Amino acid sequence: MIDLLLEFFPYVKAFHVMAVISWMAGLFYLPRLFVYHAERGMDSAEPKGSFVVMEDKLLRLIMKPAMIATWISGICLVLTPGIVDWTMIWPWTKAISVIAMTGFHHWCAxxxxxxxxxxxxxxxxxxxxxxxxxxxxxxIVASVIVKF
Structure with missing residues (x-):
C-alpha cells in the first residue's frame, strides 16, 4: 500500500488540487447566491424559485462531490510516507482550517x-x-507553502 501511495503521489496531489479548486469555487459562490436570494429573491415567486434551484444544484452537484474528493485525496496524501511531519505546526493549522471549511460547507447546506x-x-x-x-x-495555503 505504501509503495502504491508513493508511486501515485503526483497524480493524487494533482487530483487533490483540482478537487480543492472546485470545492472552493462553490464555497465562494454559494454565499454570494445567498446575498442575491436575500436581497432580490423575495420580491416575486419566480426569482425565489430560481435561486433555490441554483443553490441546491451548486451544493449537490459541485460542492458535495468536490468536498468528498478533497477529503479522500487529502487523506491519501497524509498517509503517503514522508509527506507530512506532524511535529511541525503547519499540518495542524491546515487540518483545523480544513475542518472549519467543512463546517462552513455544512452551514451552507x-x-x-x-x-x-x-x-x-x-x-x-x-x-x-x-x-x-x-x-x-x-x-491553508500559507500553512502548506510556508510550512511553519
Whole structure:
C-alpha cells in the first residue's frame, strides 16, 4: 500500500488540487447566491424559485462531490510516507482550517434548506459570511507553502 501511495503521489496531489479548486469555487459562490436570494429573491415567486434551484444544484452537484474528493485525496496524501511531519505546526493549522471549511460547507447546506422556505439572514450578514472561506483559504495555503 505504501509503495502504491508513493508511486501515485503526483497524480493524487494533482487530483487533490483540482478537487480543492472546485470545492472552493462553490464555497465562494454559494454565499454570494445567498446575498442575491436575500436581497432580490423575495420580491416575486419566480426569482425565489430560481435561486433555490441554483443553490441546491451548486451544493449537490459541485460542492458535495468536490468536498468528498478533497477529503479522500487529502487523506491519501497524509498517509503517503514522508509527506507530512506532524511535529511541525503547519499540518495542524491546515487540518483545523480544513475542518472549519467543512463546517462552513455544512452551514451552507443548512442555509440552502432554510432559504427554500424563507430568508434566514440579511444580505449584509451573508456578505460577511462570504469572507470566511477566503480567510480559511489564506491560512491553508500559507500553512502548506510556508510550512511553519
Amino acid at each position: 443548512a442555509e440552502t434548506r432554510r432559504l427554500g422556505d424563507e430568508v434566514a439572514l440579511s444580505g449584509k450578514k451573508y456578505r460577511l459570511m462570504n469572507e470566511i472561506p477566503t480567510l480559511l483559504m489564506v491560512v
